[in-house]
Amino acid sequence: MRARARSRRTIGLRGDEALTLDLFAPLETTAAVTARTLAPPESRQSPRPLPLWLAVSFPMLPVVALSDPDSVQAVIEGPPGQQRLVALSAAAESLGLRRDLSRTAAEIRVPTLTWCERRPELEARALEARARAAFALTSFVSLEPPDTLLLEIRGSLRLFGGLEALIERALAALGTARIPATYAVAPTVRAALWLVRGQPGVRVESLAALPGVLARLPLSVTDFDATVRSTCERLGLSTIGELARLPRAGIARRLSPAVPRWLDEAFGREAQPRRRHVLAVRFTEALALPAESTSTVALWPWCTRLLQAQERFLVQRDAAITQCRLRLHHRSGQPPTMLTLERSLPSARAQEWLALLEERLGRLDLCAPVVAVALRSGAVSPAVPLEEGLDLSGRDGRAASARLLDRLRARLGEEAVQGMCLIPAHCPESAFRRVRPTWPSAAAVSDALPCTPRPLWLLSAPQALLLRGTRPWYGGPLQVLSGPERIESGWWSGQGIARDYYIACAPTGARLWIYRERVATPQAGWFLHGVFA
């Protein structure tokens, strides 16, 4: 919020609407770091106004949260053999399936049912994304995993023009047109949660009206555990009202001491503290230049300011980043120029980021004059304590190497600097992979090494060899030094090979890695595949 407000203030110089609006794409959920604090509902004056809670529940969240929600009809959960449906797509519901059905039963009804296992981490992310949207309506949002949000809306009622309007706005903001949701309004958290399950759509604004509504709810909406619920059933209790009528000490002893307390919380006789959800932190800031700039040199001080501000921001939070993005805004009509800076090791220090920026700015040709610069930090990770020392082989050697790598990549381009990772596989073509270079290298995996020699230079594609008589020829007759090493593998990938490899000596003295195809194909014959040093 704060960052956004500042960007409005600092940028609105030219009254250019394109600039005053969002400078950045919506926050990426993947990179969010969440900090939570325990806080009571906001208090402005005493006596404290009665809070009012809007509970919004997304029963389809387990489906919607999947990366490809259209491909599945149902999400299942449970140990093998006892799996049950926890959520369904709209299509599946129209086929007569319902939640809580066992998978076996569901497949009896719909033999072609497509399902996948529940992914709690995706659901948590999806719920958090919705929580973020909810901050448009209130500053107090609380998560009730797996699928419910609680919004304290008393303070927002007037701002949004009353309860009805607010609910309407909330549902729109939370995207309930696309993802079905249910809601309920109640003056206590627990009541709101029970009502959203038991009587969705109900709005109870006063404590006085609460008992009458709650009493009719079935006990199945409560969070009581299975033992408590089964004892209730054995006592012939089916609604909250019937339970609430019984002597307090009696039910505490028979069911659980928590039961009367929860009832008190539901009815508002006892306060229920609630965790406030706090949004992920990220540094974002933009600066409008006092005058248009056509040279990258002129941008330098502004960028320095932004990176220093970022450093302060991160240091305050004891955090560091491995990536940040600089946007150079041009006059309207021109798309902004983006500079992404990346480091191998996380850092907060402006100095280090400036070193990288220097490489980039130095090679940059501005396509149009720059009117504003904006900086946005990447995903935040805990800071790594910095140690300065002389020992280059140890930690600092590592840091120095990493710095070198970063500079090379910044100067030559991301693609030009590659790392190599060995993969344990018999096929030479699949025995390595290009990777983003890291320090230390990921390649040092001993069990990925084959036990026979491999050439350091492997041709990107095997090269057919001429034959003289039956002998392969490469600038002269080749003399086989060792072999054959027979490799028949990789069939499962559709690119299986069947070859006899030999190490051969060329007339020049070069040692070559050559092979003969074992399968009769049009290309059958001898091939050069690598050169030993």
Place this chain on the structure above:
Amino acid sequence: MPVGYAELHALSNFTFLRGASHPHELIEQAAVLGYGALALTDECSFAGIVRAHVAARGQSARLLIGTELQLVDGPKLVLLATDRAAYGRLCALITQARRAAPKGQYHLTRATVESADLCGCLVLWPAPISASGSEVAWLKERFGTAAALAIELQADGRDRLRLERLSTLARTHGLLATASGDVHMHARARQRLQDVLTAIRLGMPLEMAGHALLPNAERCLQDLATLERRYPRALLDVSVQLAEQCAFSLEELRYEYPEELVPAGHTPSTWLAQLTQRGLATRWPDGAPASVLATVRRELQLIAELRYEPFFLTVEDLVRYARGRGILCQGRGSAANSVVCYCLGITEVDPMRMSLLFERFVSKERDEPPDIDVDFEHERREEVIQYLYTKYGRHRAALAATVISYRPKSALRDVGRALGIDPSTIERLSKSVRWWHGAVIDTASMDETGLDPASPRLASLLSLSRELLGFPRHLSQHVGGFVIARDTLASLVPIENAAMPDRTVIQWDKDDLEDLGLLKVDVLALGMLTAIRKALALVAVKRGQPFGMADVPAEDRATYDMICRADTLGVFQIESRAQMAMLPRLRPRNFYDLVIEVAIIRPGPIQGGMVHPYLRRRAGLEPVEYPSEAVRTVLERTLGVPIFQEQVMQLAVVAAGFTPGESDSLRRAMAAWKRKGGLGHFEERLIGGMRARGYSDDFAQAIYRQMLGFGEYGFPQSHAASFALLVYVSAWLKCHEPAAFTAALLNSQPMGFYAPAQLVRDVREHGVEVLAPDVNTSDADATLVGPEHVQLRLGLRGIRGLSGATMQRITQARRDGCYDSVQSLAERAALTGAELATLAAGGALAGLAGHRHRAVWQASGVVAPMPLFPSPRIAEGVPLLRAPTEGEDLVADYRELGLTLGRHPLALLRNRLAARDLLTAAELRAVPAGQRVRTAGLVLVRQRPGTASGVIFVTIEDETGVTNLIIWRNLAQRYRQAVYESRLLAVEGVVQREGLVLHLVAERLVDRSQWLGRLLTRSRDFH
């Protein structure tokens, strides 16, 4: 001279998830390639050697027996047995290694090998290229000239180097060097499967398996030309020389029976004769008729000739022990229905009373051990097993193994995982592999899944799964097949740990034992024996005199009347829907009819199409004709229809010219045809033989079809007779002592087709008063109460969630007088709140606390007394709790007891049902056949008999009785959900009548379960 070779190091698929070929494939391929011999050297296992041995009979390549062992602290060795003694030592070593590790693993150290007696074993060391002199020295020192260095070349690029280094190493240490192959598959084509097996073993997809996979397909059986190119001639010659040193064959194994069963001064023959004499005197107190004596003489003579006395004595000893402990048991099997077995008390079926012929009694011609299975009460079989272990010792007695093999579903699942196919696709595919496809993966049914069988990945999945089918996966224990050795079993066959603690299992399964002509005793469990013993005990108390199975009067008219009415719920065997449907048609009037009834309603005869001809002939609707006089002698007893397994075999003899020995091979082929695919050459011989003897083609084809049907399910007459006796006894008990019979069934749960709810309901319909469980009157078990012992009091064990110890405390503390309050019950029986609540919910506190809700309130409020303090008294009143409604009580009854003594749930819904024109079961009985009606009921049982081409039998129940539904396959598919899921099912259908039995052929089904609310009824589903 042509090059010779013997493969000395080969693994079959009994080295689980490494070997990629069946043992028989290896030996057959070795013969094809012209090898002199092949050593099966599965890793620390002899589980595959019997199969290899059977396959090697008549092959040009000789089978050698050995094992590959990976020492935890040393090299991998291959040990080969040169003679019987060495074989025994290897068995002992494998046993030692296996027993030292959990199931499926083994543990062997250098020290163990050093201290083991391995005299007569050849020791090969498949040395790695980096082999060091110290290891060779150890080998040389420990094994001397029995050791050899095995050089295994697999074209890994270093063959030349390896050959040089290892040859030099062997030469410098004066050790013999030989060629060997480390064979993992019989042919190159198995490489893919071998890769998949590796991936399965590692539990990762092929992409991730990396260097764990073999780099090429060279670990197959190579042709001689390749071997000659690869190895110096001398190394190949050594392999042949070493193979020649191994002279051992499994043929040498002779089973020797335990000796201790014969007292001093007796030979096995004289002792068996004496025991039989004693038995004769008991069975025929007034002297046995001459025909019996003649049969006994003939049988004893045959047993003596074949030297099978110790086997009969072993079984007799077991049975005598069981009887001494009051454990009911009964023998069955080919040899069981001899007069000797009747005299020895192994069986209760008087062979003379049933005028049975015993063609399948041990025959001289087939040198095959006799077969007796003994059923024991299921709750007490463990005692018998423990007796065997105690008597013979664990080193002499062990359970046979069952080889668990890949089935379509498991094959698809594992191969799919290795290929990285997502689990939901595999599940979908494996769903389409229905049980009736048997062991074959059928692509035709894939259409239903919407998957494309032509896609390369799926094509790989299907073809590899097909190859994997039938591969052994692990060894499990056989249900009760025991082997007992005279000395140490471990020198006959390796023994390993089973999954259950304190259980061991040998490495051979039943078929292996049979193939080697070894003997086993089957100790099986049968629930009905438990129930019968308990019922007889209750009858004895009621009548005030001992009452045993022998006291059940024979051929009781009322009992047969009851059976003909199909009033057989709870009776052994004939309580299933298929049996009940058949009873009024078959109308059994004597014991032999029951024997036929038991045998005919089996998948074999049903698949073979024997049932309807038999029924028609019995009803006189079709003439009984025989194609020849010879066939008449075989089939006369069963009206010209082959019903028993031995009749089919005899037919092969009299009609197709088989010798009895051949006919026995045919019987084994029949049992295995599904596994091995077809009867092979028997089909031709059989049909050709019959044609040659002038039988019509139709007749020949029909007989062949019937044989296929018999395959896995056919009953020999002796089995049927033993079962029929239990049918008769249980039917008699149900007819004359219904209360005792039902109490016994309830006390033997879980068993049988029907749940306690149906048993109780049935016995109430037969006029027995049933009383609810009550803490002041009920025992743990159901009991007979009342002045005449005619009322049935349900036991506390019927209350779900009550432990045996709790019930014991309740009944024990009650001896000092009845409980007068919940509090006193809690104190005197030391019950926890939870236990009290369970009792309250089960309605067992009704006498102390009033209605259920009040009882639960009181029970759950009791505070457990603390040892040193007086129990706390908490002053609190009972709040006003609503009394449960009838429906609520019903729900609670079903939830806590699984049954109700109140009104039937459907009685509560009757108005609603009647408003929809749904008839009761009783009303249905008055409807004429062919009429369309509607009814509804709780689903009790769903059955899909393996034979009835997809038809599903559903039994539904309302307050007036049960109705049997027939649901044809198409309909069942259309109403899948209603068929498989409903608890309350409404049906519209056409009435069909067969004598007194009514079926409703369903045409429309509706799931009305929602009318039941929370009523928890669970059907018993048998597929």
